[in-house]
Structure formats: C-alpha cells, structure tokens
Amino acid sequence: xxxxxxxxxxxxxxxxxxxxxxxxxxxxxxxxxxxxxxxxxxxxxxxxxxxxxxxxxxxxxxxxxxxxxxxxxxxxxxxxxxxxxxxxxxxxxxxxxxxxxxxxxxxxxxxxxxxxxxxxxxxxxxxxxxxxxxxxxxxxxxxxxxxxxxxxxxxxxxxxxxxxxxxxxxxxxxxxxxxxxxxxxxxxxxxxxxxxxxxxxxxxxxxxxxxxxxxxxxxxxxxxxxxxxxxxxxxxxxxxxxxxxxxxxxxxxxxxxxxxxxxxxxxxxxxxxxxxxxxxxxxxxxxxxxxxxxxxx
Numbered sequence: 001x002x003x004x005x006x007x008x009x010x011x012x013x014x015x016x017x018x019x020x021x022x023x024x025x026x027x028x029x030x031x032x033x034x035x036x037x038x039x040x041x042x043x044x045x046x047x048x049x050x051x052x053x054x055x056x057x058x059x060x061x062x063x064x065x066x067x068x069x070x071x072x073x074x075x076x077x078x079x080x081x082x083x084x085x086x087x088x089x090x091x092x093x094x095x096x097x098x099x100x101x102x103x104x105x106x107x108x109x110x111x112x113x114x115x116x117x118x119x120x121x122x123x124x125x126x127x128x129x130x131x132x133x134x135x136x137x138x139x140x141x142x143x144x145x146x147x148x149x150x151x152x153x154x155x156x157x158x159x160x161x162x163x164x165x166x167x168x169x170x171x172x173x174x175x176x177x178x179x180x181x182x183x184x185x186x187x188x189x190x191x192x193x194x195x196x197x198x199x200x201x202x203x204x205x206x207x208x209x210x211x212x213x214x215x216x217x218x219x220x221x222x223x224x225x226x227x228x229x230x231x232x233x234x235x236x237x238x239x240x241x242x243x244x245x246x247x248x249x250x251x252x253x254x255x256x257x258x259x260x261x262x263x264x265x266x267x268x269x270x271x272x273x274x275x276x277x278x279x280x281x282x283x284x285x286x287x288x289x290x291x292x293x294x295x296x297x
Contacts, residue, residue, distance in 0.1 A: 004074050004083045004113060010035060013118040014071060014087055019048040019111040035118040038153075039066050045204035047114060053272055054210040056241035058154045058167075058200055058234075063119065065239070072115035087115060122169040124153055126198035127182065129164040131191035133219065136164050139189050140237045148178050152238075154198065159222040159242075160232035165198050201234065202245050204272070209250050211242040213267040218242060228254070249273065 008015045010033040017026060024043040030036065038059035040050050050057070055065040063069060072085025129139065140155055143166070151174065154167035168178055186193040202208060209229075211221050218240060222233050231246030252274045259269050259276040270276065 003081060004072055004086070004115060006113065007087070009087070010118075012087070013120075014115060015118060016072075016087075016113055016115045017047070019051075019073070019114050020046045022046055023050075030118060031121070034121045036121045037069070037116050038063050038119050039069055041200040042202075042204045047116075048111060049204050051111070051114075053204070053208060054212075054241060054243065056212070056236055056239045058156050058165075058236060060236060060241070061155050061238035062150075062153045069117040070114055071117055073111045074113040075109045075111050077109050081112070082109075085115060122153075124167050124169050125175055125179075126154070126165060126167040126196045127179070127193050128196040128198075129166065129182075129186055129191050129193050130162060131186075131189065133159070133162055135189045135191055136162065137219070139185060139191060140164060142185060143182070144238055146181075148181060151178060155237045156200075157235040157237055158201070158232060159219075159235065160226065164237075165196065167198050202243060206245045206272075207231075207247065207249055208272045209244040209246070209255075209269065210271070211244065211262070211267070211269045213240055213242070213262055214265055215240040217265075224258075225250075 004016055006016045006018075008029060010030070013035060015026075015030065017029075022043070023037075023040045023045060026037060026040070026047070027043070039057050040047055041057050042050060051066050055067055057066075070085070071087060072083065074081060074083050076082075129136065131139075136157055140157060143149070143152065144155060148168075151168045151170045152166060153169055154165060156165045157163070158165070166182065168175065170178065183193055209225065211225070213221050215237070218235050221242060222235065222244075225231070225233055225242075225244045225246070229244070229246035229248060229250060231244060233242050233244035235242050250271055255269055255271060255274055256276055262268050268276065
C-alpha cells in the first residue's frame with residue numbers, strides 16, 4: 001500500500017506531518033500563511049502526546065474533536081505500516097477508521113504520521129467571567145444555546161478558580177454586540193466580566209487526568225477529583241470533557257473503578273500515564289475492520 005507522504009498545501013489548508021512533531025515546529029511551518037491547528041495546545045509537546053491524552057480540547061467548541069480534524073494517517077500495526085484516510089475527506093479508504101483511532105484506537109494501532117485539517121488564524125477576543133459555580137454554569141448553558149454559539153471558539157470553566165473563559169471571533173461590529181450581550185447576561189447573574197488574553201493553563205508535563213461525562217454530572221466529577229487529589233480542573237463546556245491538574249496521579253485502581261461507572265453513559269476517565277485496560281474486543285474489531293478494507297498485514 002502507498003504510504004501517505006509528508007506535504008503542506010496552504011491553499012487546501014492541510015498538512016501531513018510526523019505524529020511526534022512538537023506543536024511549536026508545526027506552528028513555525030504554517031504561521032506565515034496565517035494558518036493553525038486549533039486542537040493542539042502545548043507548544044512543547046508532540047501532537048501524539050496531546051491526542052493520546054484527550055480527543056477534546058478548548059477549541060473543540062467550534063472545531064470538533066481531533067477526529068474531526070484528522071483526514072488520514074500512517075499507522076503501525078503488528079510491525080506493518082498501513083495508510084488510512086487521505087488528503088481530503090471524500091474518496092479515501094478508511095477515513096471513518098481515523099475517528100476510531102483518534103478516540104482511543106492508538107492503544108492498538110500506533111499513528112506514525114497525521115494528515116491534519118488546518119484552520120485560518122482568526123482574530124480572537126477573550127474575556128474572563130468570575131462568580132459562583134452555579135451562576136457560571138447557568139451562564140455557560142445560556143450562552144451555548146444562544147444565537148451567538150457559532151461565534152464562540154472557547155467556553156471553558158475553571159472549577160477551583162470559579163472562572164469561565166470565553167473566546168470568540170467575528171467582524172468588529174459583531175464582537176462589540178456579543179461583548180454587550182455577555183456583559184448583560186453577566187450582570188443579570190451577578191457575575192464579573194473582564195478582558196483576557198486566554199491561553200490554556202496546563203502543560204503536558206503536568207499531572208493530568210481526563211474525564212468525559214454528561215454535562216449534568218460534570219460538577220460532581222470535579223468535586224470528587226478535588227476531594228481525592230486537590231488541584232484544579234477545566235471543563236470544556238461544549239463537549240462535557242474535564243482536564244484535571246493535580247500534584248499526584250490518580251491511582252490506577254480508582255481509574256478502573258470510575259471508568260466502569262462512566263462507561264454506562266459512554267464516558268471514560270484516564271490519566272496521562274494510565275488508561276483503563278484495553279478491551280480485547282476492541283482489538284478484534286479493529287482487526288476485522290482492517291481486513292474488510294484489505295489493509296491487514
């Protein structure tokens with residue numbers, strides 16, 4: 001099978017790079033063309049490290065998950081190199097399978113190269129909103145369901161700091177109207193709003209735990225994490241995903257226990273250095289899918 005070659009096409013806004021490339025290196029290759037890859041957030045970490053931690057990040061509010069922004073990849077499977085997906089979504093073998101890998105299939109199939117969908121580097125404005133958690137949650141819920149939702153790039157809630165970070169883009173007139181609307185909603189909920197130069201507050205070198213759950217259960221999980229580990233967490237509100245930073249790692253047996261509870265509703269919990277035991281059925285299903293595509297070694 002033909003291996004996907006490294007390329008950069010600024011007109012098509014796509015690029016194929018090694019999975020282990022650092023975000024800072026990717027940025028240096030594409031920023032001159034006013035492009036960026038919004039799902040990655042730590043300049044000093046590799047794309048694969050961030051993908052393995054979580055398929056969701058701050059900009060998933062507008063751009064979706066990593067799976068929505070990976071067009072293809074070269075993978076290693078049982079010592080063989082296999083290419084799936086391609087440079088565009090249409091007419092490529094295995095595109096849907098890239099989604100399975102982005103959501104955890106890397107535990108069986110190791111990505112070597114990634115074809116990424118890049119985005120225009122928009123002018124983004126950000127604000128910070130402080131208040132009580134219940135009021136902040138109501139604010140997030142109303143904003144996510146408002147006509148302005150499509151202009152919002154980031155909607156993150158910092159649990160321990162009791163802050164919401166909102167980033168948004170658009171024409172200047174639109175930004176001014178949106179700021180006025182958020183100020184009105186903040187005042188109605190006894191919240192305080194201020195300008196902010198937002199950057200995701202964690203690094204891959206931190207002790208991180210990821211929880212995917214129902215949005216209605218998110219504060220319960222944050223409370224459990226704070227009681228058990230201390231630290232603080234950021235809830236990506238639009239995608240019901242929590243990244244928790246603490247001084248110590250969550251015990252593997254606790255991750256396994258909580259993962260069973262979360263799995264009932266399609267969620268999961270994992271840490272940077274420990275994922276729940278790979279389900280053998282997943283490996284079998286991956287192999288069968290590759291067989292159907294004619295891609296098995």
